Structures are given as C-alpha cells and as structure tokens.
Amino acid sequence: QKEVEQNSGPLSVPEGAIASLNCTYSDRGSQSFFWYRQYSGKSPELIMSIYSNGDKEDGRFTAQLNKASQYVSLLIRDSQPSDSATYLCAAEHGSSNTGKLIFGQGTTLQVKP
Amino acid sequence: DTAVSQTPKYLVTQMGNDKSIKCEQNLGHDTMYWYKQDSKKFLKIMFSYNNKELIINETVPNRFSPKSPDKAHLNLHINSLELGDSAVYFCASSQARGQPQHFGDGTRLSIL
Numbered sequence: 001q002k003e004v005e006q007n008s009g010p011l012s013v014p015e016g017a018i019a020s021l022n023c024t025y026s027d028r029g030s031q032s033f034f035w036y037r038q039y040s041g042k043s044p045e046l047i048m049s050i051y052s053n054g055d056k057e058d059g060r061f062t063a064q065l066n067k068a069s070q071y072v073s074l075l076i077r078d079s080q081p082s083d084s085a086t087y088l089c090a091a092e093h094g095s096s097n098t099g100k101l102i103f104g105q106g107t108t109l110q111v112k113p
Numbered sequence: 114d115t116a117v118s119q120t121p122k123y124l125v126t127q128m129g130n131d132k133s134i135k136c137e138q139n140l141g142h143d144t145m146y147w148y149k150q151d152s153k154k155f156l157k158i159m160f161s162y163n164n165k166e167l168i169i170n171e172t173v174p175n176r177f178s179p180k181s182p183d184k185a186h187l188n189l190h191i192n193s194l195e196l197g198d199s200a201v202y203f204c205a206s207s208q209a210r211g212q213p214q215h216f217g218d219g220t221r222l223s224i225l
Contacts, residue, residue: 092211098210099211
C-alpha cells in the first residue's frame with residue numbers, strides 16, 4: 001500500500017465546474033497535510049495546508065480533512081483553464097518529527113474551456 | 114526577489130562525473146530539504162537540515178552528500194554520476210519542521 005495515494009487521472013472538468021481531488025494516507029500519526037499545484041516543467045507551488053478535521057477555505061479552494069477516514073480532499077470551485085495542472089497531496093510523516101513529507105503521485109486536472 | 118533559488122537550472126554531464134547543485138533561501142527559514150522528482154513525476158525526500166543539523170537522511174546512495182554551511186544554504190554534491198541519477202532535483206525550505214515547504218525552481222540533471 002502506498003503511503004499517500006491519489007488517482008493519477010486525468011480528471012477532466014468543464015470550465016466553471018467544481019473539481020474534486022482526493023487523497024488517502026496510511027500513517028495514522030500524520031498531523032499536517034498539504035496540497036501543491038505543479039504546472040508542467042515547473043516547481044510545486046503550495047496551495048493549501050490543513051491540520052485539523054473539517055474544511056478550510058481559501059478563495060476558490062477548499063481543503064477537507066477527515067483523520068478518522070484518513071482522507072484529504074481539495075475542491076476547486078469555478079474551475080478555470082489556468083487550473084489545469086498536476087495536484088500533489090502530501091502528508092507529514094507522523095512519528096518522525098522531522099517535517100518529512102510523503103507525496104502522492106499526483107492527479108492531473110484538465111479544465112476544458 | 115526569489116525566495117528559494119537553485120543553481121544551475123540545467124545540468125548536462127557524462128556518467129562518472131562529479132557535480133554540485135546549490136540552494137539558497139532568503140525567507141529566514143530554519144529547515145531546508147532536497148527532493149528528487151523522477152521521470153514519473155514522483156517527488157521523494159532525500160535530505161533535510163534544520164539549522165545546519167542533518168535531520169532526514171533517506172535511503173539514497175552515499176554518492177549523494179548534502180552540506181549546509183549555514184541555515185540559508187543547502188548544497189548537494191553527487192559523485193560518480195549514473196544514468197539513474199537523471200531527474201529534477203528540488204530544494205525546499207520551511208520556517209520549521211511541519212510547516213509548509215516552499216520549493217525552488219528545480220535543477221534538471223541529465224546524464225549522457
């Protein structure tokens with residue numbers, strides 16, 4: 001079992017729709033979770049961080065965390081073609097206290113005009 | 114001002130050579146990291162330093178040696194380069210352990 005798992009996609013949504021990206025993790029000790037966006041040929045860019053159960057909203061982005069189900073998601077409202085990228089989910093390794101992040105393999109999002 | 118900067122951006126070299134990649138951050142962060150992103154785009158931690166102290170040393174060949182002369186700099190030296198070392202290497206920094214990490218632009222290493 002992979003430590004952080006994402007559907008590689010591609011996930012295709014029409015412009016203006018809600019894109020829903022999902023991620024599961026295996027380490028029950030993980031406390032910190034992050035979503036990064038990576039355009040082709042570019043570096044990962046932090047979009048959201050979430051540390052406690054529930055929803056966290058920032059503009060068009062909402063991160064959701066459910067520690068009991070070991071599940072993290074990212075919703076993108078009013079999707080734009082410029083949102084087309086690979087989205088990486090990352091969970092901090094629970095027991096090491098080193099800041100070590102375990103990344104999923106990423107989900108490719110395509111927003112069609 | 115670039116927050117996390119790496120040099121060089123591209124590195125093309127032959128098998129068996131030794132090369133270094135440099136990273137500098139001007140964010141005042143305490144923790145810095147090296148990641149490798151392979152051809153399948155999988156991003157994996159290699160090393161991390163916190164205030165010049167090595168705190169993460171993943172299972173990488175000992176041909177890879179990180180060095181942190183101060184908390185704003187983290188360099189990566191690679192000896193006897195092999196074909197499998199071809200990848201993009203990213204430097205990142207965070208204010209502290211567990212805080213969000215900010216990535217540099219990456220160094221694309223190609224081994225001929």
